[in-house]
Amino acid sequence: MNTNRPNRKPRRLRRMMRNRGYRMTSAREAILDVLSKETKHLSAKEVYSKVLLIEPGTGLTTVYRTLETLSEMGIVNKIEIGDKTSRYELIREGHRHHHHIICTNCSKVIDYDDFMEEEQEMFCKLEKELEKKYNVDIKGHNVQFFAICKECRK
């Protein structure tokens, strides 16, 4: 284990939910715990099966609903990698803007935030030009690289 606070509960997140008028339930607590211990991007089903270990009896429906809520709250990042299954990752403190490398073999997602300055600069310029040329209002972008990951290359 690499972290110095392995079992620390995500108090900040609970506070955040309460402050915005959401109730803190055991299901939500379990979901936040799962997400805060996880570094990978999980599908709803994957979150669900990990949640069951903490809080048996939790429904898959609740997991979907909670992930959606967390996503709307900006606590969780919901991504699509092209296999019709959404993945979710917790947005952590100090979370930097990043893009994704997706393994087309095992569906693993690697976050990277290297070289973002240059990328951002280019996208910023590009967005302005595209907005002008196509008369659109650009709200965001999505960049993903499709690759074979280290493990799958073996």
Add this chain to the structure above:
Amino acid sequence: MNTNRPNRKPRRLRRMMRNRGYRMTSAREAILDVLSKETKHLSAKEVYSKVLLIEPGTGLTTVYRTLETLSEMGIVNKIEIGDKTSRYELIREGHRHHHHIICTNCSKVIDYDDFMEEEQEMFCKLEKELEKKYNVDIKGHNVQFFAICKECRK
């Protein structure tokens, strides 16, 4: 109508299929006709309903299968815009590498191939660096801008 050959059948595509050992059926002909007359990115259902006007009795299954085949053959481009519904566009002669602007309101997709030189240069460099750093084998990338389109802004 803007083109000088409005009703020209896509002979080139048919030839391509035959040469690769595929049979030319009336369903496939209709699907190719629909795609070659269309400039938008269509969902399977949209292709299907247009195909029915040309070749009634065609099954939705066949449309899915054919689009998949065409996609594998490199005749059609299959894209995901995040709504869990695949869209398909014909890859035309002189078809340039391009990226997409997606209207988050009406799901319309705009192709753009402006500024691709600069983009490509950056991605090329970036891919090399990411491959080295993350020990992956990058096969391709996906860039999409989320926006509100001209019509939806009104």
Add this chain to the structure above:
DNA sequence: TCTTTAATGAAAACGATTATCATTAACAAA
């Protein structure tokens, strides 16, 4: 024309997600 088998279409199956709805449990107020 005949024969082979790829391609088809109807129907069922599938997998992710969402809607329905009666029940439960947060939590603010007393």
Add this chain to the structure above:
DNA sequence: TTTGTTAATGATAATCGTTTTCATTAAAGA
């Protein structure tokens, strides 16, 4: 602490895009 309100839950069914199954049909080479 108890209580009342209602947000949240979970079982179930529904939905939607897509795929599988399988008996039938029709390309196209012989």
